[in-house]
Amino acid sequence: MMTAMLQPRYAAKVHTHAPRRRHYFDREAETLPREALARLQLKRLRASLKNACENVPLHRERMRARKLLPQDMRALEDVRELPFTLKTDLREHYPFGMFARPRESLARLHASSGTTGKPTVVGYTARDLATWADLMARSMACAGARPGDVVHNAYGYGLFTGGLGAHYGAERLGATVVPMSGGSTERQVLLIQDFGARVLCATPSYALNIAEVAEREGVDLRASKLEIGLFGAEPWSEGLRREIEARLGLKALDVYGLSEIMGPGVAVECEAQDGLHAWEDHFLIEIIDPESGQPVSEGEAGELVITTLTKEALPMIRYRTRDITRATTARCACGRTHLRLQRITGRNDDMLIIRGVNVYPSQIEAVLVGLPGVAPHYQLVVERNGSLDELTVEVEAATLEHVLDELEARVRHQIKSMIGVTTRVVAKKPGEVPRSQGKAVRVRDLRPKK
Numbered sequence: 001m002m003t004a005m006l007q008p009r010y011a012a013k014v015h016t017h018a019p020r021r022r023h024y025f026d027r028e029a030e031t032l033p034r035e036a037l038a039r040l041q042l043k044r045l046r047a048s049l050k051n052a053c054e055n056v057p058l059h060r061e062r063m064r065a066r067k068l069l070p071q072d073m074r075a076l077e078d079v080r081e082l083p084f085t086l087k088t089d090l091r092e093h094y095p096f097g098m099f100a101r102p103r104e105s106l107a108r109l110h111a112s113s114g115t116t117g118k119p120t121v122v123g124y125t126a127r128d129l130a131t132w133a134d135l136m137a138r139s140m141a142c143a144g145a146r147p148g149d150v151v152h153n154a155y156g157y158g159l160f161t162g163g164l165g166a167h168y169g170a171e172r173l174g175a176t177v178v179p180m181s182g183g184s185t186e187r188q189v190l191l192i193q194d195f196g197a198r199v200l201c202a203t204p205s206y207a208l209n210i211a212e213v214a215e216r217e218g219v220d221l222r223a224s225k226l227e228i229g230l231f232g233a234e235p236w237s238e239g240l241r242r243e244i245e246a247r248l249g250l251k252a253l254d255v256y257g258l259s260e261i262m263g264p265g266v267a268v269e270c271e272a273q274d275g276l277h278a279w280e281d282h283f284l285i286e287i288i289d290p291e292s293g294q295p296v297s298e299g300e301a302g303e304l305v306i307t308t309l310t311k312e313a314l315p316m317i318r319y320r321t322r323d324i325t326r327a328t329t330a331r332c333a334c335g336r337t338h339l340r341l342q343r344i345t346g347r348n349d350d351m352l353i354i355r356g357v358n359v360y361p362s363q364i365e366a367v368l369v370g371l372p373g374v375a376p377h378y379q380l381v382v383e384r385n386g387s388l389d390e391l392t393v394e395v396e397a398a399t400l401e402h403v404l405d406e407l408e409a410r411v412r413h414q415i416k417s418m419i420g421v422t423t424r425v426v427a428k429k430p431g432e433v434p435r436s437q438g439k440a441v442r443v444r445d446l447r448p449k450k
């Protein structure tokens, strides 16, 4: 059966360094001059606000309270007059209260499992799904995927938008999709080789798990046909990128999205690996100071705020993503005109305050990955000791030969000197830190619930 059919391939990968022809999924949209892009955004902004106000009581009431009408938007900057939408709005109007279309006319629902309370529910019309597939196909092409490629999709299928988002995008691009979902990692390694996947879609932590399982089984995936990794749904560091690239023999690109806005495919890195192009013909991007709510200057760090321009079922006005990034409209080597977001280092909600120092898990990751003797697997444990929050970093020795005490002291010193925070470090034996099967659990928060 399967084993007879699937012979492992150990042939060396032929690396062609000749540049492939630049490929756009939608050349006109992706290279639209910025002035034309702004005109299109303004037109679509008014239409989207009209949809929101006519069909969603919450948006209508908030606009009315500010005495604003959709046609009052005379320039894109006027968006700053509009109220923000928060994740709690979705929870409070659970399940369908934010929808601008009757439930009967929706083609699909997705939901995110919140850590507390009710899930966040999002809905799509058939046209929303088509737009999403187009934008994900555009994102994949931007990352270097081509029609005819085998796309191995290890994002989880189900209510999570990652699996189906990547799936329909790859189909729309004209690729051959392998709908693996997460888990059964040994089998994933086998099928990546035997089906000749050129593109791997996964969370970065799961991609690392695939690399590790392959190595353990004596399979060299660097010799497979893999060339592109499209990784997202988790913040990850540049160090982890280099680690995955070296171990899987591919180019790793970051894809960004969130279900409240659409799902994966809101923004993606191009082959320049220098920021993620956000698809501005469908999303209006703002970067604000999270405290004051005021815009920051271009290039400054702040919270990403997104207004949807074409969503039918769930239009979002100034949705606060809680993600911290910077934006640049500088020209990109790839020829695309859409602004670029710096890779997101952390969600505001993930930020830990340890003895007065703000720490994102991805900062700790950046210290750990590449440190000699330390495997790229970790967990952070936060506990309350009296009035102080304390952080324990659980790391893993790369091999059994490493002396754990010595490793702990070295990691503690490195974190202190790089981030300036004092932590406890516990070094574990190889394989003892839990591996990701999808979304990695980076933080175990043992503090009493407020």
Ligand SMILES: [Zn+2]
Pocket: 270, 271, 272, 277, 332, 333, 334, 335, 336
């Ligand atoms: Zn680019």
